[in-house]
Amino acid sequence: MALINLNHTDDAYDGYDACPARSVQQETAVGAGAQILLLALLGTAIGMGTAGWLTGLAFAFASWAVLSRALHRSRLPSFGPANRVTLGRATLVGGVTALVADSFRSAPPVSLLVGLTAVALILDGVDGRVARRTGTSTPLGARFDMEVDAFLILVLSVYVALDLGPWVLLIGGMRYVFVAAARVWTWLTAPLPPSTARKTVAALQGVLLLLAGAELLPRPGNAGVVAVALGLLVWSFGRDVRWLWRRSRVAAAPATTVRELVAR
Numbered sequence: 112m113a114l115i116n117l118n119h120t121d122d123a124y125d126g127y128d129a130c131p132a133r134s135v136q137q138e139t140a141v142g143a144g145a146q147i148l149l150l151a152l153l154g155t156a157i158g159m160g161t162a163g164w165l166t167g168l169a170f171a172f173a174s175w176a177v178l179s180r181a182l183h184r185s186r187l188p189s190f191g192p193a194n195r196v197t198l199g200r201a202t203l204v205g206g207v208t209a210l211v212a213d214s215f216r217s218a219p220p221v222s223l224l225v226g227l228t229a230v231a232l233i234l235d236g237v238d239g240r241v242a243r244r245t246g247t248s249t250p251l252g253a254r255f256d257m258e259v260d261a262f263l264i265l266v267l268s269v270y271v272a273l274d275l276g277p278w279v280l281l282i283g284g285m286r287y288v289f290v291a292a293a294r295v296w297t298w299l300t301a302p303l304p305p306s307t308a309r310k311t312v313a314a315l316q317g318v319l320l321l322l323a324g325a326e327l328l329p330r331p332g333n334a335g336v337v338a339v340a341l342g343l344l345v346w347s348f349g350r351d352v353r354w355l356w357r358r359s360r361v362a363a364a365p366a367t368t369v370r371e372l373v374a375r
Contacts, residue, residue, distance in 0.1 A: 138190040139179045142198040146171035146205045153206055157220060163213030170205040178255065185251045193242035196234055197256050203231040204263045211270045224270070225325045231263060232317045260313065261286045267320040275323070275334055282316060282341050285348055298359035303351055312347040316340050 150167040153159055159167075178198075182190075190198075206227050210219045238256055242248040268283030293299035303309070319340040323333040 135182050135187060135190045136179055138195070138198070139175050139182065142178075142202060143171050143175040145199075145202045146174070149202055149206045150209055153209060153223075157210075157213075157223065159209065159213050159219075160216045162216055163209040163219075166212035167205055167209030170208050174201055174205065181251055181255075185249070187249065187251065191242070191247040191249070191252065192245055193238045193247055194252050194255060196238035196241055197252065197259055200231045200234045200238070201255075201259050203227050203234075204259055204266065207231065207263065208266050211266050214270060214273065221324070221326055225321060228263070228267065228317070228321050228324075232314075232321065235260060235314070235317070260317070264316050264320065267317065267324060271320055271323045271333070271337060274330070275337060279320075279337055279341075282320065282337070282344055285344055289348060289352075299352070299355055301355055301358055303354065306351075309347055309351065312343045316344060 146167070150164065150171070154164060207224060210224045210227070213219050242252055265283030268279050272279040289299065319336050322328070323336050328336065
């Protein structure tokens with residue numbers, strides 16, 4: 112009887128799980144549709160070129176594919192209000208990405224790029240609050256939020272680098288270099304303690320890059336703003352890497368002591 116009940120429960124669970132899974136995947140499809148709609152509006156408004164269209168569509172497809180796969184693997188029962196906010200931010204980031212790609216061919220309206228970026232940055236503080244207030248915080252949601260932030264910083268650094276030079280790309284590329292390094296030195300993958308300073312520095316990157324890209328300051332002023340952003344980011348990453356390295360040394364010390372005792 113126990114075996115029969117267990118099998119029956121599994122069947123019922125599978126049937127119950129299918130509907131939420133479809134609902135979650137539908138939300139990602141809606142996000143991709145919203146992205147394409149935004150691209151169409153931008154294309155109509157500014158006559159966006161082929162590079163902008165292709166880059167925007169590639170972003171929409173890649174975002175949909177990666178997010179759909181992550182949701183399938185996480186088996187979340189629902190998408191959640193916080194993830195909807197983050198998905199909205201991702202849509203705006205896709206629009207910014209298309210405009211930046213188009214800027215290699217022509218000069219898109221700065222006010223439009225600044226407007227989309229500003230809304231995306233403002234919403235960055237909304238999804239976390241929504242997740243906490245609704246009790247829907249998940250590792251996937253936190254990772255989704257972080258990846259959207261990181262890609263926006265990368266895109267903004269590309270845009271500002273067109274005027275100030277390739278050194279600005281260090282800001283957008285630093286996080287991805289860290290991730291690549293963690294594949295070689297696994298001690299970099301250890302969880303970091305919460306840090307207000309780290310969060311503040313991360314938030315300032317987008318604000319300072321946006322200020323430089325808005326062309327409100329003379330070129331030397333923009334270079335100074337970006338240099339401050341880069342300096343803060345190097346300090347933040349350096350502090351975290353140093354903490355992780357020290358932690359790895361402490362963790363390795365007991366194992367070394369045991370091997371020495373065994374050898375004796």
